[in-house]
Amino acid sequence: MxxxxxxxxxxxxxxxxxxxxxxxxxxxISCVTLYTDEEKDLPHSMAGDQFVxxxxxxxxxxxxxxxxxxxxxxxxxxxxxHPGYGFLSENAGFCTKVTKAGIKFIGPSPESMxxxxxxxxxxxxxxxxxxxxxxxYHGDNQDPSLLKKEASKIGYPVLIKASAGGGGKGMRIVxxxxxFDESLDAAKREAKNAFGDDRxxxxxxxxxxxxxxIQVMSDQHGNHTHLFERECSxxxxxxxxxxxxxxxxLDEKLxxxxxxxxxxxxxxxxxxxAGTIEFILDGDIPGAFYFLEMNTRLxxxxxxxxxxxxxxxxxxxxxxxxxxxxxxxxxxxxxxxxSIELRIYAEDPDNNFLPSIGKIFTVxxxxxxxxxxxxxxxxxxxxxxxxxxxxxxxxSDRAGAIKAALSALKEVPFLGLTTNRDYLSRIxxxxxxxxxxxxxxxxxxxxxxxxxxxxxQEELSLAVAAHLxxxxxxxxxxxxxxxxxxxxVGFRL
Amino acid sequence: MxxxxxxxxxxxxxxxxxxxxxxxxxxxEGKTFSFDRQAEHLIxxxxxxxxxxxxxxxxxxxxxxxxxxxxxxxxxVEDAAVLAxxxxxxxxxxxxxxxxxxxxxxxxxGDSITQGESILVMEAMKMEHTIKASSDGVISKLNVSEGxxxxxxxxxxxxEEIK
Numbered sequence: 001m002x003x004x005x006x007x008x009x010x011x012x013x014x015x016x017x018x019x020x021x022x023x024x025x026x027x028x029i030s031c032v033t034l035y036t037d038e039e040k041d042l043p044h045s046m047a048g049d050q051f052v053x054x055x056x057x058x059x060x061x062x063x064x065x066x067x068x069x070x071x072x073x074x075x076x077x078x079x080x081x082h083p084g085y086g087f088l089s090e091n092a093g094f095c096t097k098v099t100k101a102g103i104k105f106i107g108p109s110p111e112s113m114x115x116x117x118x119x120x121x122x123x124x125x126x127x128x129x130x131x132x133x134x135x136x137y138h139g140d141n142q143d144p145s146l147l148k149k150e151a152s153k154i155g156y157p158v159l160i161k162a163s164a165g166g167g168g169k170g171m172r173i174v175x176x177x178x179x180f181d182e183s184l185d186a187a188k189r190e191a192k193n194a195f196g197d198d199r200x201x202x203x204x205x206x207x208x209x210x211x212x213x214i215q216v217m218s219d220q221h222g223n224h225t226h227l228f229e230r231e232c233s234x235x236x237x238x239x240x241x242x243x244x245x246x247x248x249x250l251d252e253k254l255x256x257x258x259x260x261x262x263x264x265x266x267x268x269x270x271x272x273x274a275g276t277i278e279f280i281l282d283g284d285i286p287g288a289f290y291f292l293e294m295n296t297r298l299x300x301x302x303x304x305x306x307x308x309x310x311x312x313x314x315x316x317x318x319x320x321x322x323x324x325x326x327x328x329x330x331x332x333x334x335x336x337x338x339s340i341e342l343r344i345y346a347e348d349p350d351n352n353f354l355p356s357i358g359k360i361f362t363v364x365x366x367x368x369x370x371x372x373x374x375x376x377x378x379x380x381x382x383x384x385x386x387x388x389x390x391x392x393x394x395x396s397d398r399a400g401a402i403k404a405a406l407s408a409l410k411e412v413p414f415l416g417l418t419t420n421r422d423y424l425s426r427i428x429x430x431x432x433x434x435x436x437x438x439x440x441x442x443x444x445x446x447x448x449x450x451x452x453x454x455x456x457q458e459e460l461s462l463a464v465a466a467h468l469x470x471x472x473x474x475x476x477x478x479x480x481x482x483x484x485x486x487x488x489v490g491f492r493l
Numbered sequence: 494m495x496x497x498x499x500x501x502x503x504x505x506x507x508x509x510x511x512x513x514x515x516x517x518x519x520x521x522e523g524k525t526f527s528f529d530r531q532a533e534h535l536i537x538x539x540x541x542x543x544x545x546x547x548x549x550x551x552x553x554x555x556x557x558x559x560x561x562x563x564x565x566x567x568x569x570v571e572d573a574a575v576l577a578x579x580x581x582x583x584x585x586x587x588x589x590x591x592x593x594x595x596x597x598x599x600x601x602x603g604d605s606i607t608q609g610e611s612i613l614v615m616e617a618m619k620m621e622h623t624i625k626a627s628s629d630g631v632i633s634k635l636n637v638s639e640g641x642x643x644x645x646x647x648x649x650x651x652x653e654e655i656k
Binding site for chain 1: 551
C-alpha cells in the first residue's frame with residue numbers, strides 16, 4: 001500500500017511549515033503553503049509547490065481562519081491538511097469541519113482532542129485506566145480538619161491551591177503538619193480576595209520536578225507505539241529552551257514503566273497519529289512520576305526524537321493518516337546516541353527575556369540541523385513568536401552532544417539581533433547541567449551563575465577591530481541570500 | 494588618534510596607531526593589537542612571534558553601529574561621539590529600536606514618570622512599538638514630534654533620573 005494523498009496543505013508558518021514541506025517532497029506529495037502580506041520575504045511563503053496569500057490582519061483572519069483554509073483546500077484539490085503545532089493543530093472544531101469537507105486532518109480524531117484538551121476530563125479518564133496522577137484532594141468538602149487529614153494522607157510537603165485560582169494567588173507550600181492550619185487560613189483569605197471563592201485543593205508538592213515526555217505514535221489498526229522519552233526540564237518562563245533525548249534521569253526500568261504507561265493511554269483512548277504524553281518526574285522519590293497532560297500533535301522538539309530513532313515523524317504522521325500500518329515494530333526501535341535541541345530566541349535573557357526585533361544580516365551556516373523560518377535579510381517583528389530557530393545536534397553520548405551544541409551555537413549568530421545564544425551556552429557549560437541535575441527550576445536556582453561574564457580583553461580587541469575594519473567592499477547581504485533548504489543539512493533520516 | 498567606543502554600552506578608550514583598508518593597529522588597555530580582515534567573517538591577528546591567529550567574527554556595519562558576533566556572544570559597537578551628539582547621556586535616554594515613524598506622544602517635557610510608563614508609540618515595520626520609561630524620572634527632552642520619521646538608534650526621549 002502506498003500513501004493515497006496527492007496534495008497536502010500545511011496550515012502553519014515558519015520553520016514547521018518548511019519542515020513539513022521537506023518530508024512531502026521526499027514522499028513525492030505536492031504541497032501548499034500559506035503566508036500573509038507581511039511574510040512575503042520569509043522563506044516559508046514560497047516553500048510549497050503552490051502557495052496562497054491569506055491577506056493581512058489578525059490571526060483569526062489569516063492562520064486561524066478555518067473557513068478560508070478549507071476553501072483554499074477545495075479550490076486547489078487538497079486531500080489532507082497538516083496543522084503543524086499551535087494554531088489549529090488542537091482545535092477539535094476545525095478537525096471536524098475539515099473531515100466533513102472530505103479532507104483528511106493529519107492528526108487524531110476530534111474526540112481524542114476534546115478528551116485530552118480538557119484538563120479535568122483527561123485526568124478523570126486517566127484515573128479510570130490507572131495512570132498515576134499527582135496525589136491530591138479535589139473534593140467539595142472544605143472542612144479544615146478534613147483538609148488537614150487529606151494533607152497528611154498525601155504526605156508533606158503539600159501545596160494548597162485556590163480551586164478557582166491561577167497566577168500563584170491563594171497558593172501555599174506547607175512543609176509540615178504543624179504549619180497546615182495557618183497556611184490554610186492564609187490561602188483561603190487570599191483566594192477569597194482574589195477570586196471571591198475560598199475553596200481550595202491540596203496536591204503533593206514536588207520540590208525537584210523534571211519534565212519528561214514520551215513521544216507516541218499510533219496507527220488506525222490498533223498499533224500503539226512509543227518513540228522513547230524527551231527531557232525538557234530546562235525552561236524559562238514555562239517555555240522549554242533545551243530539550244534532549246535520552247534523559248539522564250531514566251534508567252532502563254523507569255523508561256520501560258513510563259513508556260508502558262504512555263502506550264496504555266493511547267490504547268485506552270484509541271489514539272491515532274503522533275502525540276506526546278507529558279509527565280512530572282519527582283526528583284526526590286526514586287521512580288515516582290505523574291501524568292500531566294497529553295499534546296495531540298507534533299511537538300516543537302520532535303527533532304531530538306528523530307535524531308535518536310532515525311525516524312521521520314512527519315512521514316509517519318502522513319502514512320498513518322493515509323491509513324497505512326506503522327512500518328516498524330516496537331521491538332525494532334532503538335534509542336541510539338544522544339540528541340540536544342536548543343531553541344534560539346530573539347530575546348535578551350539578561351534583561352528579563354525581553355523580545356528583540358530587528359534585521360537579520362547573517363543567519364550563519366552549520367553542519368548541525370537548523371530548523372528555521374528565517375533567512376539573511378529578513379526582519380523579525382513582534383507579530384509572531386520570538387523563536388528564531390531550533391538547533392539540533394547529535395552525538396554518540398551526552399558529553400559529545402553538549403560539545404557539538406556549543407560549537408554549533410557559535411556558527412549561527414543571527415547577526416543583527418539580540419539572541420539567547422550566549423545564555424544557552426552558559427546553561428550547557430554549567431556544572432549542574434553537565435552532571436544532569438536538570439530540574440524545571442534550573443534557570444531560577446542558578447540565576448546568579450547564569451549571569452553574563454564581563455567582556456575579556458580578547459573579545460574587546462576583536463570587537464574594536466571589526467568595528468574599525470568596517471564591512472568588506474562587496475554587498476554582504478546579496479551574497480548571502482540562500483534558501484532555507486541549504487540549512488537543513490544534517491537532517492538524519 | 495584617540496577614540497572612545499561603546500561596546501555593549503561599556504565605554505572603551507582606544508588609541509588608533511594605523512588604519513588602512515583591511516588593516517588596523519591600535520592600543521587598548523595598554524596593549525598593542527594588529528588585525529587584518531581576510532574575508533567577510535574572518536579576521537586575523539598578527540602576533541609578536543610572527544605567527545597569525547584566526548578569528549571568526551561575524552560583523553556588519555549598519556548605519557553608525559557595528560553588529561558583531563564572536564563565539565556565542567553578540568555585540569554592538571559604536572563611536573561614543575555619535576551617541577553623545579544628542580547631548581544626552583546614555584542613562585535615562587530612550588533610543589528608537591529601528592527606523593520608523595512617531596505615531597503618538599503621550600508625555601511632555603517636565604512630566605514625571607515611573608519606570609515602565611509609556612512615553613510614545615512609534616510604528617516600524619508595520620508594527621507599533623511603545624517606548625517606555627527605562628527608570629523613574631522627569632522628562633528633560635523630547636527630540637521628536639508626532640508624524641516624524643526617525644532613524645534607528647536615535648535618542649527619542651531624555652530622562653532626568655530620580656536616584
